[in-house]
Amino acid sequence: MASRPPFETHFSSIFGSSFPRSTSDEPTVQTSGIKLPVIDLSHLTNGEEVTRKRCVKQMVEAAKEWGFFQVVNHGIPKEVFEMMFREDKKFFDRSFNEKVREKFSDSSKHCYRWGNPNATSPTQYSFSEAFHITLAEILSFSDEGNNFRRTVAMYVQEVARVAHMICEILGNQVKVNSKYFENIFALQNSFLRLNKYHPCVFGSQVFGLVPHTDTSFITILAQDQIGGLELKKNGQWIGVKPCSDALTVNIGDMFQALSNGVYQSVRHRVIPPANVERLSIAFFICPYQETEIEFSGNPKKYRRFSFREYKEQSERDVKETGLSTNFNVVEWSLTSSKAYASKLFLKIPKGDTSMVAAATVDPCFAVSLASRFPANIVVKSEVRQLVQAHIVDLRTIPEALPYFVTPETVEENSALLQQLPHLAACSITQALGLLTPAYKGHPRVMAYVLRVLESYPRERVTFFMPQLVQSLRYDKGGESVQEDGASVKITKEIKNRRYKNDEIEKLLRRTQIPRGKVTKLLLFRLSQANDALFLRCGRLSHSNSAAAAKTKRYSVSKRSFDFDKNGNADKADAEKGGEEEEAERQIHQRRRRVASGAEETDSEQRRERKRRTPSSEREDSKSYRSGSRERGSGSRRVSRSPERRSETTNPNNGIGSSVNSSNNNNIPAKFVSVPATDKEKRSSNNNADASIKRVAVKRNVASPRCSSHQHERIGMTATRVYVSYLLKVYFNKHI
Ligand SMILES: O=C(O)CCC(=O)C(=O)O
Numbered sequence: 001m002a003s004r005p006p007f008e009t010h011f012s013s014i015f016g017s018s019f020p021r022s023t024s025d026e027p028t029v030q031t032s033g034i035k036l037p038v039i040d041l042s043h044l045t046n047g048e049e050v051t052r053k054r055c056v057k058q059m060v061e062a063a064k065e066w067g068f069f070q071v072v073n074h075g076i077p078k079e080v081f082e083m084m085f086r087e088d089k090k091f092f093d094r095s096f097n098e099k100v101r102e103k104f105s106d107s108s109k110h111c112y113r114w115g116n117p118n119a120t121s122p123t124q125y126s127f128s129e130a131f132h133i134t135l136a137e138i139l140s141f142s143d144e145g146n147n148f149r150r151t152v153a154m155y156v157q158e159v160a161r162v163a164h165m166i167c168e169i170l171g172n173q174v175k176v177n178s179k180y181f182e183n184i185f186a187l188q189n190s191f192l193r194l195n196k197y198h199p200c201v202f203g204s205q206v207f208g209l210v211p212h213t214d215t216s217f218i219t220i221l222a223q224d225q226i227g228g229l230e231l232k233k234n235g236q237w238i239g240v241k242p243c244s245d246a247l248t249v250n251i252g253d254m255f256q257a258l259s260n261g262v263y264q265s266v267r268h269r270v271i272p273p274a275n276v277e278r279l280s281i282a283f284f285i286c287p288y289q290e291t292e293i294e295f296s297g298n299p300k301k302y303r304r305f306s307f308r309e310y311k312e313q314s315e316r317d318v319k320e321t322g323l324s325t326n327f328n329v330v331e332w333s334l335t336s337s338k339a340y341a342s343k344l345f346l347k348i349p350k351g352d353t354s355m356v357a358a359a360t361v362d363p364c365f366a367v368s369l370a371s372r373f374p375a376n377i378v379v380k381s382e383v384r385q386l387v388q389a390h391i392v393d394l395r396t397i398p399e400a401l402p403y404f405v406t407p408e409t410v411e412e413n414s415a416l417l418q419q420l421p422h423l424a425a426c427s428i429t430q431a432l433g434l435l436t437p438a439y440k441g442h443p444r445v446m447a448y449v450l451r452v453l454e455s456y457p458r459e460r461v462t463f464f465m466p467q468l469v470q471s472l473r474y475d476k477g478g479e480s481v482q483e484d485g486a487s488v489k490i491t492k493e494i495k496n497r498r499y500k501n502d503e504i505e506k507l508l509r510r511t512q513i514p515r516g517k518v519t520k521l522l523l524f525r526l527s528q529a530n531d532a533l534f535l536r537c538g539r540l541s542h543s544n545s546a547a548a549a550k551t552k553r554y555s556v557s558k559r560s561f562d563f564d565k566n567g568n569a570d571k572a573d574a575e576k577g578g579e580e581e582e583a584e585r586q587i588h589q590r591r592r593r594v595a596s597g598a599e600e601t602d603s604e605q606r607r608e609r610k611r612r613t614p615s616s617e618r619e620d621s622k623s624y625r626s627g628s629r630e631r632g633s634g635s636r637r638v639s640r641s642p643e644r645r646s647e648t649t650n651p652n653n654g655i656g657s658s659v660n661s662s663n664n665n666n667i668p669a670k671f672v673s674v675p676a677t678d679k680e681k682r683s684s685n686n687n688a689d690a691s692i693k694r695v696a697v698k699r700n701v702a703s704p705r706c707s708s709h710q711h712e713r714i715g716m717t718a719t720r721v722y723v724s725y726l727l728k729v730y731f732n733k734h735i
C-alpha cells in the first residue's frame, strides 16, 4: 500500500489544471555570506561568567534581530536524534490509509494532516504530511508493540531541557520571572510535529510548508541534512542551511507578545525538496490554554489575552483564508495599527506610511493588515493606493482584489483590470459579488469570476449555485428578471437550507417536480442568466469602443458568432490559463473585423459552409432558422449551444442522437433552451426525428432588455463561448 498521500490528485481537484501558477512569493536569496547566528550552549554552563554573558547577549540579539538561531553543544546525545528520526520514518512509511484512519488513543483527535483542504490558491498548499500531537496525548499512547511512545518521551525530555534553558534566558531579559516558565514546562499543552516533505511536481511556486509563524513561545527544530527551511528577513527569503548537530530555534507569537515585541516571531516556510524526501521534527513550547499572555512592564503594546483565545483566532484564519499568519499579534495590539506597524518595521523610509512599511516586509502583510481593521478608512485608503501603485507586485494576491477591482475601476475600464488574469482565486462568495450590477459584467471581471468558479471543486460551487443563478439574473436595473413559479420554488428551497451536496437530490424530490423538468427549468434559467450576462458584457464592450458603434447593423442572434472555431479554441485556452487575455484579444480582433466590414463576409462564409453540410441542412430544415428570418418571425427564435453548433460541422458527431444519449463525458452537447409553446411541443412530437429532444423555452420574452439591447451582443465571442461552455459543463454535471 502506498504511503504517500495523493497530493497530485488532490491539488488538481482544488485548482484544476487551468489555474496559472501563482508567483506571489519572491525567490530565495543565496545565503552565501549570510549566516544564521550559531549559539554555543556549552558557554552557558562551562565557561567563565564573561563567556556566559557573551553567549546570553548573542542569543538575545539573535532573537531580536532574526527571530531564529541555531544552537550547538546542547548536550543531547546523537543517538537520541537517530532513534527519533527512525521512529519518525517508520511512522510516515505506513500506508496512507492507515495514517488517515488511525487514532492513537481514545482521547486523541486525528492528528495526521496532509496538503491543505482550505487552500484557495496554490501558494497556500503544503506539499507535506505531518503528524501533530500534544505531549499529553503522546504519553497516553499504548506502546506495547513498538518504541514510538518511549522514544518520543525520551526525545521530549532532552529537548525540553534545552528549551527551558533558552526560555529562561530570553525571558529574563524582558522582565519575565523564571517561575513563569516552570509552570509552562509541565508541557501538557506543548506539542510535537513530525513533518515529511515530498518533491513537488507543480513547480517551484508550491511550498513544502506555506509561509507562517509559529504560535508557540519557542520552537525547537531538528532536521535532516536536505534543507529547505527559509525565513524572511528584511523582506527577503533566506535559506537556513542545515548544520549537523545543531538544533534550530525560533521565536513564536507568544514570545513576541510576552516580550512586548522585543523578540520577533518571524515568518518562515519550507521549499519542497527537488527529488528526495525530507524529514523534520518540530517541538513547540506552548502555554496552557488558559494561560494569559501579558507583558509585565509598561507601556504595553498588546492587550492581555489567553492562549486559547489566540489559538482559536489562528485556527479560524487558517480555515477562512488557508493562511496562518501572525497578523493576529497585531490584532491584539493595544496601540493603533499605524503606531504598531511603525514600531515593528524599523526601517521605514522617511515620509512613508505604515502600510507602505508593512508592504516592504511582505505585501501580503499590508493587505491583510487592512482587512483586520475594516473600520479604519485611513488604513484602507493607504492600502488601496499601495495596491494600485504596485499592482504588478500585488496582483497575484487574492486579498488585493477589492483594492483594484472596484465599481470605479470597472466604470473607467481601468488598466488595473488587465492584471486580473494573474490574480489567484478569491473565495466563491467574493467572486459572486463581482456578478452584481455594480461591476457591469466587465469582460475581464466576468472571465475572472468564471475562472475562480472553475478552480473550485464542483461540489463547492454547487453549494453556491442559487446565488450564482441569482447574481446572473440581474437585469440592467439590478432587478431580478421575472421568473416562473416552479424555479422560484426550487431556488428558494435550495437557498433556505444550508444543504449538503448529497441532500440536493432529496431536496429536488421534495419539490415534487420530476427530475427531468427541474433540469429543463434550470437550463432555461441558465440560458436567461447567460443572456443577461452576455448583454452586460456586450454593452460594456460596445460602449467602450467607437468601432463597436458600427456593429449595430450586424448584430443578429447568437448564431452570427464563430462558435465553430472559437468554441474549441476557448476550451483549450481554459485549460492553458490566460483565457481572459485570449478572450480580450479575440474581442478586439472581432471588433476590427466588424469595423472593416469583414464580419459580414465571414458570417456569410460560415453560413455557406453550413449549407454544404448535410447534417446542418437537416437541422436547418427543422428548427435552425436564419437570423433574419428569426427576427422577421417575431419574438421567437431558436438557438443552440455553442458546443452543439460545433457538432454540426463535425460529420462524426451524433446529430441524430438524442440529447440524453449525447456524450456526457465531454463538453455538454445539449440544445440550449428554446420556446416552450404548446404548438411547438405538438409539432416536435409529430416530428419524424423525435429522438432529438430540444428543450423549448421562451427566450427573454418578458424581459425589456431583449429588444433594446439585442444589438449589443456583438463583440463578446470568446467570453461568451467560454461562459457558455463553463456554465453548461457545470449544469450538465450537476443536474
Ligand atoms: O520543517 C521545517 O524546516 C520547518 C517546520 C515548521 O516550521 C513547522 O512545523 O512549523
Ligand SMILES: [Fe+2]
Pocket (backbone or CB within 6 Å): 212, 213, 214, 219, 268
Ligand atoms: Fe514553523
